[in-house]
Amino acid sequence: xxxxxxxxxxxxxxxxxxxxxxxxxxxxxxxxxxxxxxxxxxxxxxxxxxxxxxxxxxxxxxxxxxxxxxxxxxxxxxxxxxxxxxxxxxxxxxxxxxxxxxxxxxxxxxxxxxxxxxxxxxxxxxxxxxxxxxxxxxxxxxxxxxxxxxxxxxxxxxxxxxxxxxxxxxxxxxxxxxxxxxxxxxxxxxxxxxxxxxxxxxxxxxxxxxxxxxxxxxxxxxxxxxxxxxxxxxxxxxxxxxxxxxxxxxxxxxxxxxxxxxxxxxxxxxxxxxxxxxxxxxxxxxxxxxxxxxxxxxxxxxxxxxxxxxxxxxxxxxxxxxxx
Numbered sequence: 001x002x003x004x005x006x007x008x009x010x011x012x013x014x015x016x017x018x019x020x021x022x023x024x025x026x027x028x029x030x031x032x033x034x035x036x037x038x039x040x041x042x043x044x045x046x047x048x049x050x051x052x053x054x055x056x057x058x059x060x061x062x063x064x065x066x067x068x069x070x071x072x073x074x075x076x077x078x079x080x081x082x083x084x085x086x087x088x089x090x091x092x093x094x095x096x097x098x099x100x101x102x103x104x105x106x107x108x109x110x111x112x113x114x115x116x117x118x119x120x121x122x123x124x125x126x127x128x129x130x131x132x133x134x135x136x137x138x139x140x141x142x143x144x145x146x147x148x149x150x151x152x153x154x155x156x157x158x159x160x161x162x163x164x165x166x167x168x169x170x171x172x173x174x175x176x177x178x179x180x181x182x183x184x185x186x187x188x189x190x191x192x193x194x195x196x197x198x199x200x201x202x203x204x205x206x207x208x209x210x211x212x213x214x215x216x217x218x219x220x221x222x223x224x225x226x227x228x229x230x231x232x233x234x235x236x237x238x239x240x241x242x243x244x245x246x247x248x249x250x251x252x253x254x255x256x257x258x259x260x261x262x263x264x265x266x267x268x269x270x271x272x273x274x275x276x277x278x279x280x281x282x283x284x285x286x287x288x289x290x291x292x293x294x295x296x297x298x299x300x301x302x303x304x305x306x307x308x309x310x311x312x313x314x315x316x317x318x319x320x321x322x323x324x
Contacts, residue, residue: 068294094274099279112193122238153195153263153267154182163178188268196260220237248318251310270285
C-alpha cells in the first residue's frame with residue numbers, strides 16, 4: 001500500500017517552497033548584471049562630464065563669489081564677497097549695454113540663418129540640374145574653421161583702400177573715401193551678425209535639405225492637381241512637415257550664436273571699446289584684459305543662465321520625442 005503525504009490546510013510542501021525562489025534569484029541576478037554593465041559602459045562618459053563640465057562649472061560659481069584678481073592671487077588668498085560681483089553688474093554700463101546688444105544680435109542672426117537657409121535648402125532639394133557646384137560651395141563654407149572665415153572677412157572689410165570691399169566701392173564710385181567697416185560701432189556689430197549668419201546658413205541648408213526629403217511627394221502631386229500655388233504648397237504641406245525640425249534647429253542656432261566668439265575676436269576683439277562685445281565675450285574681456293576674474297566669472301554665470309533659457313526649447317522638444 002502506497003504511503004500518502006498529508007499536509008494541513010493552507011500549508012505548502014517544503015519541496016515547492018525551496019524550488020520557487022530559484023527563477024526569481026536568476027532573474028534578479030540578470031537584472032543586476034545588466035545594470036552593472038550599463039554603469040560600466042557609462043563610466044567614461046560620466047567621468048568626462050565630471051572633469052570637463054561639473055568641475056569647471058563649480059570653479060566658475062566659486063570664483064564669481066570671490067574677489068579674484070592678479071592682486072588677490074598674489075596675496076594670501078581670494079576673499080569671499082558673496083553676491084557683490086553680481087550686484088556690481090547692475091551698475092556696470094558695459095554689461096548693461098551688452099545684454100540688449102546680445103538679444104538683438106541673436107534675433108537678427110538666427111532669423112537670417114533660418115530664412116536664407118530654408119530657401120537654399122529648397123533649391124538644393126529640387127530636381128534642377130547643375131546643383132553639384134552649389135552643393136560643394138555650401139559644404140565648403142560649412143567646413144571652413146571660424147578663425148579662417150573671420151580672417152578672410154577681416155581682410156575683405158579692411159578700412160583702407162586695400163580692403164576688397166572698399167576697393168570695389170571706390171572703383172564703382174559708390175563712395176568717395178574708404179568706409180571704416182570694423183571701427184564704426186553699429187556697422188561693425190551688423191557686419192559681425194552678417195558674417196556669423198553667413199557661416200551658419202550652410203548648416204541650416206544641410207539639415208533642412210534632409211528634412212525636405214521626408215515630405216511625401218504624392219502630397220505635392222495631389223496639391224498640383226487641386227491647383228495649389230507653390231506658396232500654398234509650402235504653407236500647407238512643406239512647412240507643417242518640417243516644423244519640428246525648424247523648432248529644434250532654431251534652438252540650436254540660438255545656442256551656437258550666443259556662444260559666438262571666433263568672429264568677434266578676429267574681426268573686432270569686442271571693440272571699439274566694448275561696443276561689439278556680447279555677454280559671453282564681455283566675460284572674456286573683463287577676465288583676461290582687465291584681469292578681474294571674479295567680475296568676469298559673474299558675467300560668465302549670467303551667460304550660463306542665458307544659455308539655459310535658450311536651451312529649454314531644445315530640451316523640452318527632445319524630452320517630448322523620447323516620451324513619444
